[in-house]
Amino acid sequence: MFNKVLIANRGEIAVRVIRACREMGIGTVAVYSEADSEALHTLLADEAICIGPAKSQDSYLNMERILSAAVAMGADAIHPGFGFLSENARFAEFCSLCGIKFIGPDSRVIAKMGNKAEARNTMIQAGIPVVPGGREPVRTLEEAKETAEAVRYPVMVKAALGGGGKGMRIARNPQELASGFLNAQREAVKGFSDDTMYIERYVENPRHIEFQILADEHGNVIHLGERDCSVQRNHQKLIEEAPSAWVPEALRREMGETAVRAAKAAGYENAGTVEFLLDKENHYYFIEMNTRIQVEHPVTEAVTGIDLIKAQLRIAAGEPLVISQEEVRLSGHAIECRINAKMAGKLKNLLMPGGMGIRVDTAMYNGCAVPPYYDAMLLKLIAHGEDRAEALKKIQCALGELVIEGVETNLDEQYEIFTHPVYEAGPVDTGFMEKYFRE
Numbered sequence: 001m002f003n004k005v006l007i008a009n010r011g012e013i014a015v016r017v018i019r020a021c022r023e024m025g026i027g028t029v030a031v032y033s034e035a036d037s038e039a040l041h042t043l044l045a046d047e048a049i050c051i052g053p054a055k056s057q058d059s060y061l062n063m064e065r066i067l068s069a070a071v072a073m074g075a076d077a078i079h080p081g082f083g084f085l086s087e088n089a090r091f092a093e094f095c096s097l098c099g100i101k102f103i104g105p106d107s108r109v110i111a112k113m114g115n116k117a118e119a120r121n122t123m124i125q126a127g128i129p130v131v132p133g134g135r136e137p138v139r140t141l142e143e144a145k146e147t148a149e150a151v152r153y154p155v156m157v158k159a160a161l162g163g164g165g166k167g168m169r170i171a172r173n174p175q176e177l178a179s180g181f182l183n184a185q186r187e188a189v190k191g192f193s194d195d196t197m198y199i200e201r202y203v204e205n206p207r208h209i210e211f212q213i214l215a216d217e218h219g220n221v222i223h224l225g226e227r228d229c230s231v232q233r234n235h236q237k238l239i240e241e242a243p244s245a246w247v248p249e250a251l252r253r254e255m256g257e258t259a260v261r262a263a264k265a266a267g268y269e270n271a272g273t274v275e276f277l278l279d280k281e282n283h284y285y286f287i288e289m290n291t292r293i294q295v296e297h298p299v300t301e302a303v304t305g306i307d308l309i310k311a312q313l314r315i316a317a318g319e320p321l322v323i324s325q326e327e328v329r330l331s332g333h334a335i336e337c338r339i340n341a342k343m344a345g346k347l348k349n350l351l352m353p354g355g356m357g358i359r360v361d362t363a364m365y366n367g368c369a370v371p372p373y374y375d376a377m378l379l380k381l382i383a384h385g386e387d388r389a390e391a392l393k394k395i396q397c398a399l400g401e402l403v404i405e406g407v408e409t410n411l412d413e414q415y416e417i418f419t420h421p422v423y424e425a426g427p428v429d430t431g432f433m434e435k436y437f438r439e
Helices: 011-023 040-044 063-073 089-097 107-114 116-125 141-151 174-192 249-266 297-304 308-316 388-401 411-418 421-425 432-436
Strands: 004-007 027-033 047-052 077-079 155-159 168-171 197-201 207-215 221-233 236-242 270-278 284-290 333-340 348-351 358-362 377-385 403-405
Touching (some): 004 011, 011 027, 011 040, 027 040, 047 063, 077 308, 089 107, 116 197, 155 174, 168 174, 207 249, 207 308, 221 432, 236 297, 249 270, 270 308, 297 308, 333 388, 333 411, 421 432
Antiparallel strands (some): 155 168, 155 197, 270 284, 333 377
């Protein structure tokens, strides 16, 4: 096992990793920007080192400074968390070149799965169902038009290296394609420094179902059930549940087996997520694989009892999985929501909810600063109950108890979603927010 792990991240995921390492007797190093000198992860870690100014590109995205910090502090592994450099193949490769273990998959797998066009082709070759689309990436509007005609409208334009809902546009006709393609491509260049796009059929208001994967270097691959992430705005997830209350057991088993085959086809190791779209006829299609821990991983932990961060550390250290697929059991139902700040500022009168089955993942504390430079998420609220009805009631009560003053948040909107009769009755699809909660 590792002696010391550097956490190349900030916020609640950095705190989450530090706590897991502490429970395993592993030393921790926090990196922080000048804006995060009083952040909770810097206070909890065994050691902390400043890596630069507030802006991400000068600190949390600066590979040279992070690797220099790891070497200087004697870390033998780096956990990237999510966001920032977590899916950067070059960073994973540089870690290896420096003799530091990257806690995640091999850099070649990150590159292959990070390129959405290449990931699609890998799955097609493995017999995994994918959304109908072009086999080759496109770089010009003329190529996009030709592919869209072959695929048939409506189509989805996607950045090959995209993620988080960026570089994506829906086109229902050639006119929408002309503007949507160019706008998505500009967004891709700005966000991912790459103009490669691909075209696939647009599946109207599907459900977004993803499977948590664990894979070790000894060839063992299992899934830990599914998460329903259909409540989204602009292709970004707002609420997640595990398991999906409306996926029949036979379909859950089939999709889980397909997710394992997908991970094996990719040569995957460590924790990852295989994401599917599920249409109204219960046909499912692979859309992407996330090569990192997900924001929504706590709902899977709640229903399986498996600590995914500890599992990541053990796998990265070369240990085999300690649980087989037959031993995975899903117990009860869990729901997670994200509370985001709408402005920078300083938190005050922070009151966290509690009670049986309530978990709060956060790096916030009374008087701490919410800087304007980073992701707006303040905390994740997770509720676990015997069934969906109980978990839903628990999270409604917890949101009613939660108090955050000093900055404006999306707390009220989240409460409105959870008490909306359509959401309560379920199931909802990816068109739910557009239909009932227009911005």
